[in-house]
Amino acid sequence: MTYIQAQSDLGARLARARKQADLTQQELAHRVSYSRSTIANTESGRQCPPRSFWADADAALGTGGALTADFDRITSSSEPSTPPATADNSTAAAVRPGGPGESVARLRDVLDHYRRLDDLLGASGLVGPVTAHLGLLEQVGRAEVATATEVDRLEAETCQLLAWLWLDLDKPARARDFYARAVRAARRAGDDALASYMIGWLSFAACGDDPRDAVVLARMAVARGAGGPASLRAWLAAVAGRAHAHVGDREQALHSLGEAERLLPDAPDRRAAWYFFGSAAYTGYRGTSLVLLGQARDAQRLLEDTLAGLDGTFVRSRALYEAQLAHALADLDELEQACRHAHQAAEVASATGTVRGLRAVRDVRRHPLLAANPSHRGVMDLDEYLLFAS
Numbered sequence: 001m002t003y004i005q006a007q008s009d010l011g012a013r014l015a016r017a018r019k020q021a022d023l024t025q026q027e028l029a030h031r032v033s034y035s036r037s038t039i040a041n042t043e044s045g046r047q048c049p050p051r052s053f054w055a056d057a058d059a060a061l062g063t064g065g066a067l068t069a070d071f072d073r074i075t076s077s078s079e080p081s082t083p084p085a086t087a088d089n090s091t092a093a094a095v096r097p098g099g100p101g102e103s104v105a106r107l108r109d110v111l112d113h114y115r116r117l118d119d120l121l122g123a124s125g126l127v128g129p130v131t132a133h134l135g136l137l138e139q140v141g142r143a144e145v146a147t148a149t150e151v152d153r154l155e156a157e158t159c160q161l162l163a164w165l166w167l168d169l170d171k172p173a174r175a176r177d178f179y180a181r182a183v184r185a186a187r188r189a190g191d192d193a194l195a196s197y198m199i200g201w202l203s204f205a206a207c208g209d210d211p212r213d214a215v216v217l218a219r220m221a222v223a224r225g226a227g228g229p230a231s232l233r234a235w236l237a238a239v240a241g242r243a244h245a246h247v248g249d250r251e252q253a254l255h256s257l258g259e260a261e262r263l264l265p266d267a268p269d270r271r272a273a274w275y276f277f278g279s280a281a282y283t284g285y286r287g288t289s290l291v292l293l294g295q296a297r298d299a300q301r302l303l304e305d306t307l308a309g310l311d312g313t314f315v316r317s318r319a320l321y322e323a324q325l326a327h328a329l330a331d332l333d334e335l336e337q338a339c340r341h342a343h344q345a346a347e348v349a350s351a352t353g354t355v356r357g358l359r360a361v362r363d364v365r366r367h368p369l370l371a372a373n374p375s376h377r378g379v380m381d382l383d384e385y386l387l388f389a390s
Helices: 003-020 025-032 036-043 051-061 066-078 089-095 102-121 127-143 145-168 172-188 192-206 211-224 230-246 250-263 279-292 296-309 315-331 335-352 355-365 377-388
Strands: none
Touching (some): 003 036, 003 051, 003 066, 025 036, 025 051, 025 172, 051 066, 102 127, 102 145, 102 315, 145 172, 145 192, 211 230, 250 279, 279 296, 279 315, 296 315
């Protein structure tokens, strides 16, 4: 049997196992942190992902390692050799004057700069530069094989930022593709903590479209990150709490949020990829979860505390928390205050170009309290602003 035939047969076995597990291609894609198109291409024999894919597929489908074993047999007996990659030194050399490692350090500095710009300004205008940054990083990786592990880590973090930008622009499918790529890069680096962080973001992104899948992904993230630092485990627990709140599981949501509070460090770890997660972010996650669970009064208090303690550089986050506070106030029949906070959220969201933030405000506008009072001055002012919001 040729390698191509064996690859095609393996893809067919994957398809049969997926159907027996009663999963769609999209559902399996979420569970193994790949895109749906990768699942489709693999099942049709057009693509053969790395071994980690098959191990995760076995875990997701309950096939007891059979797919991984088949992959190992194929690759050990008939996988064609791959010619060594060649570097585009003309591009990589622009950031490699000091030898191996220095260019990676410089690219990390640039990534940190883009993160600060995103926190302050939002996604609008940053997708292009960050995409170009990722392309440059790929070329550096080919030129500096001695720093492959650090390049993989940096690729994971760059993909996470790019995914976040797409999520902020309300393009969840594109965001999930980059989050999945971030997971794969973190795995290549052998960094379980970073991989768990990226799977956590996959859960975060899935909440809107498939909250039950978000719960599965959150559990995977918590399990993989069990040996990570407390600051990471606190964020993962908060993500799990948010996912459980989206499916209405109050007991599990509050348990996970309580675990996040227990693990929360005194101050955010500014050196880590999860640098943003401190006490204000935690209360924001908890408040948002309580809105979903119908505990509006407690949510109001937490979200007001969040906005009071939020770092001034996280401008775009303010829009989202203002919108959640408006929703809680609407649940409490506080029409005037709900409109005021929704309007403030709309102004910040429009200024930072966060489409997701504007969608959150429009969700508040559809709340039954506002929908029943279209002639109220606050509602009319909000309608007028949203009509012309970018």
